[in-house]
Amino acid sequence: MTTLSEPRSDPVPALELPPYPGIRLADVILVDTVEAADAACRDLAAETVLGFDTEAKPTFAKGEVSTGPHLIQLATDEKAWLFQIPRHAQHAGLRAILESAAILKVGFGLGSDLAQMRGRLGIAPRGILDLSQALPREAPNKTLGAKTAVARYLGQQLAKSRRVTTSNWASARLNERQMLYAANDAQVALRIYRLALAAGDLKA
Secondary structure, three states, X not given: OOOOOOOOOOOOOOOOOOEOOOOOHHHEEEEOOHHHHHHHHHHHHOOOXXXXXXXXXXOOOOOOOOOOOOEEEEEOOOOEXXXXXXXXXXXXXXXXXXXXXXXXXXXXXXXXXXXHHHHHHOOOOOOEEEHHHHOOOOOOOOOOOHHHHHHHHHOOEOOOOHHHHOOOOOOOOOXXXXXHHHHHHHHHHHHHHHHHHHOOOOOO
């Protein structure tokens, strides 16, 4: 999740890299019914590692408090599921996955995501790995963002459109750009996790 108040942690690449192709729209599932949520959670519960992220409608006014998260994204190597909140906030299967210590959820910059889930939804996520902290960094006081990680491990450039980042994630009708952006945020974390593990930069 990105907020307007967060400092930029990703340096601009020195060389122009090929674009990260990202997930196909056909592999992104917007969970829009209870039946779809049930089916999604059955598939997700069978995994041992998932890509994870959330999105929230941005705040623009000083002192304005976020009402997020408005979207929870979970991804496997092949697909990504987008759960709209509050519609699915109390879904037992989703809560069980998020609170399961047996299913590792990996993502980037998850501090505010987890705080919002605890404070607003009453969900206490377990089995969380924040790659911003876990992956090797240039200095202990610097965070590692998804853009830098994609450049490092894939030799590609991850596009981050500010227009999409600051769009209305609380909308009942997400457009295709929002869906792809949100799905990529979750799935790219899983891809980087597997590559970093293979490179010896993470412990299993």
